Amino acid sequence: MTQPILQTSLADEAATAALAATIAPVLQPGDTLLLEGEIGAGKSAFARALIRARLGRMEEVPSPTFTLVQTYEDDAADLWHCDLYRLTHPDEALELGLDVAFETAICLVEWPDRLGAATPPNALRLAFSAGHDHHELTISGPAEWAARLSVLHG
Helix, strand or coil: CEEEEEEEEECCHHHHHHHHHHHHHHCCCCCEEEEECCCCCCHHHHHHHHHHHHHCCCCCCCCCCCCCEEEEECCCCEEEEEECCCCCCHHHHHHCCHHHHHHHCEEEEECHHHHHHHCCCCCEEEEEEECCCCEEEEEEEEHHHHHHCHHHCC
């Protein structure tokens, strides 16, 4: 069962990066973050900041819009950054190897609605929306995530 964990405003890209840096260290192999929202809502900026924070270095993090998946090696697990916008059927996501990645890697998935029934049930949802001069973010997920993300409230 999904429950709300955090609702916040992100004033700028620095605020987005700070939040991503707080979440990055608690992620474990098998974790999936579903990044939802329209184009320009902040999904890619969040993913880029989280990957850099997780790797501990300024890494080139191109958008996977055309490649569909970009992978990065982390000491604990591979990071998969996926952009499923161009997919037309959930089977195409499985052809990318996402079913295995969901079990062994840390996955950041933009446009997760393209997964259909292949969506991991224990995934964390991050719903981004663009406001007039800021972005709004609502984070929700299964109860296990609330405890793991208690760092967001302290």
